[in-house]
Amino acid sequence: MPRVRILLSTGRAVVCGLCATVLGLALVAKSPQVACGQPAPVVDSIGQALVENHPGGAVIGLLRGDTTAVHAFGAVDSTGRRPTARTLFEMGSITKTFTGLLLADAIERGEVERSTLVTTLLPDSVTVGTADSTTMTLGHLATHRSGLPRLPSNLGATARPGDPYAAYGDSALYAFLDDYTLSRAPGAKYEYSNLGMGLLGQLLARRADTTYAALVRRRITGPLGLSDTRIRLTDAQHSRFAQGHTRAGAPTSPWHFGALAGAGALRSTAADLLAYLRAHRHALEAASGPTLGLQQAMRRALRPRAPTGRDSTRVGLGWHQSTRDGRAVLWHNGGTGGFRSVVALDRETGDGVVVLVSAALSSRTVLKTGRALLRALRSD
Numbered sequence: 001m002p003r004v005r006i007l008l009s010t011g012r013a014v015v016c017g018l019c020a021t022v023l024g025l026a027l028v029a030k031s032p033q034v035a036c037g038q039p040a041p042v043v044d045s046i047g048q049a050l051v052e053n054h055p056g057g058a059v060i061g062l063l064r065g066d067t068t069a070v071h072a073f074g075a076v077d078s079t080g081r082r083p084t085a086r087t088l089f090e091m092g093s094i095t096k097t098f099t100g101l102l103l104a105d106a107i108e109r110g111e112v113e114r115s116t117l118v119t120t121l122l123p124d125s126v127t128v129g130t131a132d133s134t135t136m137t138l139g140h141l142a143t144h145r146s147g148l149p150r151l152p153s154n155l156g157a158t159a160r161p162g163d164p165y166a167a168y169g170d171s172a173l174y175a176f177l178d179d180y181t182l183s184r185a186p187g188a189k190y191e192y193s194n195l196g197m198g199l200l201g202q203l204l205a206r207r208a209d210t211t212y213a214a215l216v217r218r219r220i221t222g223p224l225g226l227s228d229t230r231i232r233l234t235d236a237q238h239s240r241f242a243q244g245h246t247r248a249g250a251p252t253s254p255w256h257f258g259a260l261a262g263a264g265a266l267r268s269t270a271a272d273l274l275a276y277l278r279a280h281r282h283a284l285e286a287a288s289g290p291t292l293g294l295q296q297a298m299r300r301a302l303r304p305r306a307p308t309g310r311d312s313t314r315v316g317l318g319w320h321q322s323t324r325d326g327r328a329v330l331w332h333n334g335g336t337g338g339f340r341s342v343v344a345l346d347r348e349t350g351d352g353v354v355v356l357v358s359a360a361l362s363s364r365t366v367l368k369t370g371r372a373l374l375r376a377l378r379s380d
Helices: 041-051 092-108 138-142 170-179 194-207 212-224 270-285 292-302 363-379
Strands: 020-022 025-029 057-064 067-074 313-315 320-324 327-335 340-346 352-357
Touching: 041 057, 041 067, 041 352, 041 363, 057 270, 057 363, 067 270, 092 138, 092 194, 092 212, 092 292, 092 327, 092 340, 138 194, 170 194, 194 212, 212 270, 212 292, 270 292, 270 340, 270 352, 327 363, 340 363, 352 363
Parallel strands: none
Antiparallel strands: 020 025, 025 067, 057 067, 057 352, 313 320, 320 327, 327 340, 340 352
C-alpha cells in the first residue's frame, strides 16, 4: 500500500460583518460604534511574518470582551486582493471542535452518551476487533483514546493527488473497520486520530439520519448564525474563498472529504470563528438565553477529561486545554494541503485568537503565533 502523508493537525450570534477596513485593520463588533486604526505594532509584526517570502494571505482575529478585531495581511489570490474578515479559508482540524460539540449536544438531547458503544451505531454488518474485552465508545473517539490509528491504512487506495480524502467513502471506512483489530484497548492511551474523529462525525450523522454537513448546520452554525461556516460553498462564497498554497508556494486545489468529514472538512471566516469563540466564552461564563441547550453542550465539550501524554495538556470533546504559567488555554489547530489555522481561548480572561493562513506553513509556527497573540492581549 503506498504511503500517504497527510496533515490534519491537531449576542446576535454572528459577528456583524466587515464594518471597516483601514490600513489592513478590519474591526467588527456587536455595537454599531466601531473604532478604527492601525494594527498594534506587535500584531502587525506577527502578521507580516506569516506572509513573508511566500504567496498567500493571512488574517488574525482578536476577541476581547464583546469586541472583535480582524487584521489582514498578504493577498488571497493572484490579483493581490487583501483578505478580510469574510474571506473563507479551509480550517482543517478545527472542524474536530465542531464534531466534539455535536457529541456534547447529542448527549444534552438524550440521544447518546459518552459511553454509547461505537458498534451500536455502525451498520450491523460492520464490526471492530478489539485487543481485549474493552469496547470502543463515542467518548473514546472524541478524546483520541479509541485505539484507532491516525489514518486508515486503506486511504492510499482511494487517495487523489492533492485531494487525499475526497474519494474515501462509507464503504472504504466500513471495510477498514471490519478488517482492523485494535493493537490496544480503547481508553488505554491518547493517540491523535483523524480516523477516529471522522468516524465520530459519521456515527452522529447516522444517529440523526442526516449528513454530517446538515447536522452541523442544523445544530451549530444555524443557531449561532455562522452562515460562512460550511463544507459546500455557494457561488457567492466561492468568490470569497482564498487560494491555498503548498509550503513551496505553488497554488494547490481545495480539499474535499467523504466519510471522514468530521475530521477536517469545514471552511470558515475570521468573523464566524470569532463569533464561535465568543459563544464558547459566554457559555463558560453563564449559559442562558435561546441557545441554552447548545451553550450547555459547549460547557460539556470544553471540560478537560483525559491526559494526552503531555503534563500540561488534557483533552475534552474535541478541544485541547494546555496550562502554561498558571493559565489554561483552550485550543485547536488545523492544516490541509494549502492552509493552516488555529483558534485559542484563554479560559480565565475570555480573550480569544483566530489565525487563518492560505499557505501550508509549519504547524508549529502557526501555533506559536496563536500563543504570542494571546500573550499580547494579556499585556495590552
